[in-house]
Amino acid sequence: MYRSAMEQLNKWKQKTNKKPLIIRGARQVGKTWLMKEFGKTAYEKTVYINFDNNPQMKELFSLDMRIDRIIMGIELYVGHKISPHNTLLIFDEVQEVPKALSSLKYFNETAPEYQIVCAGSLLGIALHQGTSFPVGKVEFMDLYPLSFTEFMRAMGKEQFVDLLDKGDFEMATMFRQDYVDLLKYYYYVGGMPEVVQSFVDNRDFNEAREIQECILAAYEQDFSKHAPNEVVPRIRMLWNSIPAQLTKENKKFIYGIIKEGARAKDYETALMWLTDCGLVHKVYRVTAPSIPLKAYEDLKAFKLFLADVGLLGCMVRLNQSVLLNGNELFKEFKGALTEQYVLQQLKTVKGVDTYYWTNDRGNAEIDFLIDTGNEVVPIEVKAETNLKAKSLKTFCEKYNPKMAIRTSMTDYKQEDWLLNLPLWAVEKKLSSF
Secondary structure, three states: OOOOHHHHHHHHHHOOOOOOEEEEOOOOOOHHHHHHHHHHHHOOEEEEEEOOOOHHHHHHHHHOOOHHHHHHHHHHHHOOOOOOOOEEEEEEOHHHOHHHHHHHHHHHHHOOOOEEEEEOOOHHHHOOOOOOOOOOOOEEEEOOOOOHHHHHHHOOOHHHHHHHHOOOHHHHHHOHHHHHHHHHHHHHHOOOHHHHHHHHHHOOHHHHHHHHHHHHHHHHHHHHHHOOOOOHHHHHHHHHHHHHHHOOOOOOOOHHHHOOOOOHHHHHHHHHHHHHHOOEEEEEEEOOOOOOHHHHEEEEEEEEEEOOHHHHHHHOOOOHHHHHOOOHHHHHHHHHHHHHHHHHHHHHOOOOEEEEEEOOOOOOEEEEEEEOOOOEEEEEEOOOOOOOOHHHHHHHHHHOOOOOEEEEOOOOEEOOOOEEEEHHHHHHHHOOO
C-alpha cells in the first residue's frame, strides 16, 4: 500500500545530522506497518521492539542511560549484533516505557549513529503525564489515515492521480464521474488502512463497516484502559457528541450538546485526552484573517472533527444505499461528511495550519482558512452544486485575499476572484501551495 509518508521517512534517512524520529498518530492509522516497511525497503536489517507488556525492555531501560549497555541488552534480546549504519531500530508503543522515551536524548547526544524510529498510539498523552521528554533531541512526523490520493492509488487508479499531478484539469473533468465514484467510496470506506485494504481486496461495504466498528470499539476500550477513571465517562460523552456537533448548521462545538448545563472546564481534560490521542482535530476560529493566523486564535471557539470520514459515517450509521442515490451522499447530515473530508485532506498537506472565520455578527462564516506562511487562503466548502457564496464574497470584499477557493461538486474553473475546485481535487491542488 502506497503511503506518501514513506517519502518523508526516506528524506529523514538521507539527513546527515538526523535525530531519533517519533511518528505521531491515532491508533490504527498504520504507524507500525509504515515503520516496518521502511526498515524492509531502506535498510539491510531492522530491529523491532514493542514495549507494550514487555518487562525485559522495561527493566533494561530502568537501570541507567548508558547507550552501550542498552544496545548490548537489545542485541541479547533480539539475538544478533546491531550495526548502527545499516540497521533501523524501531521502538513501538514507546510510551509504555517512559525511560525508553527519555533515552532518545542520550542516543542523540552520545550515539547519533544509531537510526531510531519510534511510535506510540497514546504518545501525546504520555507527554502530558510528567514524562522526562527529550526536548530538542528528537524529530516528529505526523501520520494520518490515507488521503483521497492515497486511496485512489490503493484502488489501482494511479493514472487518475497522475492526471491531477500534472494539473490537467481540462482532461480530468472529462473523467469527473470516475473521480466522483471514487470519492463516494472514500466517504464510506474512509482512510483507515485496514478498512481500505479490506475494501481493495473484496469490494465489500459490509466488511468495511464491520472493521470500522471494531476500530471504534477499540477506541472505546482505550478510554477505559488508559484514561483516568474519573475522566472516562466525560471522554465517552464528548466523543459520542461529535456527530451531533457536526450535523448542526453552525458546526462550532457547543458543550451543551454533550449534556445540558455542561461547561468547558468540566470537559477540558476529556477534550485534551482525545486530542492528544489523535482521535480528534480542533479547528479554532480566528478573530482576524491575518498572518500568522495562530496569533489571532479564539481559544473559546472551535470546531471538532474526527480523524477519519469513514469512522464518522460509521458513527452516524450511514447506510451504503446512499451511494446509489446520485450525489446525495455529499449533502448528508448538512454537509458534515464533506466538511470532515476537506479537513482530512488539509491535515495531510504538510506545513499548512487550518482555522475558520466568522464575522462579529455571526452571519458570515468561512469554513476553513489556511495559512501558507505567505498568505491566508479562504476555503468555502459546498456539499452540492448550489454555489451561492455570500459569506465568501463578503470576506473577499472586506479583506481582499490574493486567492479564494470554493470547493464543491462543480467543475474546475478559475474566475476573477475565485477558484472553483472540485472536491476530488482538493488535496492535490492545495499540495501545490
